[in-house]
Amino acid sequence: MTDHAEHDARVPRQRRVWRARQVAKRGLQALTAKLWSSFWLIVIVAVIMASLVALGDLSVGLALASFGGFVAAVLLLPHQDTDQEEEAGFAPAPVADRNRSPMSAVVDALPDPGILLSPTGQVVFFNAPAKGVFSSLREGSHISSLIRAPEFLDAVSAAPQTGQAVSVVYAERVPVGRRMEATVAPLGRKGGPNSDILVLLRDFTEGDRINQMRTDFIANASHEMRTPLASLRGFIETLQSTAKEDEAARERFLPIMAEQAARMTRLIDALLSLSRLEMNAHVPPSDLVDLNDVLGHARDTLEPIAADSHMTLEVERFAKPAIVRGDRDELLQVLQNLVQNALKYGRPNGSVRIEAKHIPSLNQHARGRFAISVIDNGPGISAEHLPRLTERFYRVDVDSSREKGGTGLGLAIVKHILNRHRGELAIASKPEQGSTFTVMLNESQPAGDRASLSTASK
Numbered sequence: 001m002t003d004h005a006e007h008d009a010r011v012p013r014q015r016r017v018w019r020a021r022q023v024a025k026r027g028l029q030a031l032t033a034k035l036w037s038s039f040w041l042i043v044i045v046a047v048i049m050a051s052l053v054a055l056g057d058l059s060v061g062l063a064l065a066s067f068g069g070f071v072a073a074v075l076l077l078p079h080q081d082t083d084q085e086e087e088a089g090f091a092p093a094p095v096a097d098r099n100r101s102p103m104s105a106v107v108d109a110l111p112d113p114g115i116l117l118s119p120t121g122q123v124v125f126f127n128a129p130a131k132g133v134f135s136s137l138r139e140g141s142h143i144s145s146l147i148r149a150p151e152f153l154d155a156v157s158a159a160p161q162t163g164q165a166v167s168v169v170y171a172e173r174v175p176v177g178r179r180m181e182a183t184v185a186p187l188g189r190k191g192g193p194n195s196d197i198l199v200l201l202r203d204f205t206e207g208d209r210i211n212q213m214r215t216d217f218i219a220n221a222s223h224e225m226r227t228p229l230a231s232l233r234g235f236i237e238t239l240q241s242t243a244k245e246d247e248a249a250r251e252r253f254l255p256i257m258a259e260q261a262a263r264m265t266r267l268i269d270a271l272l273s274l275s276r277l278e279m280n281a282h283v284p285p286s287d288l289v290d291l292n293d294v295l296g297h298a299r300d301t302l303e304p305i306a307a308d309s310h311m312t313l314e315v316e317r318f319a320k321p322a323i324v325r326g327d328r329d330e331l332l333q334v335l336q337n338l339v340q341n342a343l344k345y346g347r348p349n350g351s352v353r354i355e356a357k358h359i360p361s362l363n364q365h366a367r368g369r370f371a372i373s374v375i376d377n378g379p380g381i382s383a384e385h386l387p388r389l390t391e392r393f394y395r396v397d398v399d400s401s402r403e404k405g406g407t408g409l410g411l412a413i414v415k416h417i418l419n420r421h422r423g424e425l426a427i428a429s430k431p432e433q434g435s436t437f438t439v440m441l442n443e444s445q446p447a448g449d450r451a452s453l454s455t456a457s458k
Contacts, residue, residue: 103187103196113201117143119160119194121153133201143199147182155184159197162186169204178205221393225267228260270409273333274392277416285421288444289331291322291370295356298335302343309343312351318358322370324441330417331441337410338374338437346378358443367443374437381429389427390415414439 046067104125107114113130115123121143131137134146144153149170159166165185172178183200235253243249299315306313324331335354342352353375360368381389381396388394393408411425418425421441429435 103198107198110200113203115143115199115201117156117197117199119196121156121197124196130201133203152182152184155182156197156199159184159186160195163195178203179208180204221267221271225264228264231260232257267409270413273413274409274416277330277413277420281416281420283420285325285327285330287325287327288323289326289328291324291331291356291372291441292317294328294331294335295354295372297332298339298354302336302339305340306343306352310349311343311346313339313343314351314353316354316356318356318370320358322356322358323444324370324421325444326421326441327417331421334414334417334439335372335374337414338439341410342374342376342378342435342437346376350377352376359440369443370441372439372441374439375434377434380431380433381427381435382431386427386429390425 104116107116107125108127110127111129113133114127115130115137116125118124123137123139123141123143125139126137137146143156147153147170149168149172152168152170155166155168163186165183167181167183169179169181172180181202181204183202185198185200186195187198235257239250239253243253295315295317299313303313339352339354346352355371355373355375357371357373358368359371385396389396390411392412395408415425418439418441423439423441426438426440427435428438
């Protein structure tokens with residue numbers, strides 16, 4: 001009995017000793033933490049005191065007393081984290097979010113839009129890509145407020161019971177038209193009525209648009225090639241049979257055949273140019289080019305064409321060297337395509353004018369832009385056609401374009417060249433008021449001497 005009493009007396013005493021040691025340990029840790037958090041400040045004060053002593057303005061005793069008082073003040077100042085831990089009696093382990101499940105972390109790391117739903121369809125968690133698709137996405141809201149496709153909602157309702165992942169493709173018309181694929185997967189090995197549901201989304205809209213563009217391009221290119229080929233084949237068969245010895249037929253057919261062959265050549269050249277530009281679209285040009293040199297060369301090559309069309313061509317130059325980073329031949333092709341379009345579709349006996357302007361930047365530390373405008377006094381273009389003018393094979397008047405030798409690719413080439421040069425094309429036109437096509441390029445400055453510029457201009 002006595003042994004038990006002594007044992008019972010020793011246990012509380014041991015607990016008190018252990019607790020006192022823990023308190024002392026935490027106190028020492030708190031002092032160490034305060035000193036460490038103020039380490040650099042203490043070092044700076046020590047250096048200042050030593051400097052004052054060295055200069056003779058302060059005695060050693062007073063310096064030591066002042067430094068000791070400063071350190072004591074640091075130790076007596078309350079430390080928020082340490083005080084809270086002492087009051088609680090322990091230091092809790094830091095956690096980023098106690099309510100966040102491991103599956104939420106997985107969804108947050110997905111590159112595609114992901115939404116975590118409760119068994120009843122309420123939104124539990126969503127990642128940043130999902131928020132980008134649905135701006136009104138909120139935790140606690142029902143998924144039917146975002147996606148109203150019946151087949152999708154049926155898959156969400158059936159997921160806890162079936163325990164199987166289902167993919168559903170649905171289309172939306174508002175707020176923007178798009179086609180989406182949603183994979184609805186119940187979580188857990190066998191699903192069950194209490195299983196959360198994971199929804200993964202994939203947007204097919206951009207892929208569909210690219211596929212449609214590819215299909216349209218192949219169809220248009222085939223059609224453009226088929227017409228001159230059919231004409232050539234017909235004339236050749238005629239000359240080989242009934243008109244084999246007919247001199248007049250040969251004189252009449254051969255120029256038409258040459259014209260159709262030239263048309264196919266222009267089309268193939270344009271397609272090759274587009275292909276080359278697309279391959280180099282991600283590589284910005286590095287040469288320095290003076291736009292005045294490009295304007296002068298364009299004037300020399302296009303004035304004879306304007307004279308043959310009974311039209312006048314006026315070319316304005318920049319007052320000073322207009323230096324840009326670019327490919328001289330491609331920039332020349334931009335001007336040639338725009339001016340040739342103006343000459344083809346402008347008013348008979350009309351005029352085409354090229355204006356050159358420098359647009360200074362509003363920020364004095366930034367460089368400005370150069371604007372080159374090709375202006376004609378032709379019949380103009382209706383507003384509904386303007387957004388589509390740079391599409392491949394798009395024509396305002398198909399018959400007139402083919403009659404005048406157009407391929408429908410000139411402005412598409414202009415757009416691709418300017419994209420590579422980080423430039424812009426602005427189009428302004430109204431019926432019976434002419435058209436203005438403006439090319440804008442960023443200003444650049446030559447580095448060092450002018451040798452690089454002269455090399456780029458050759």
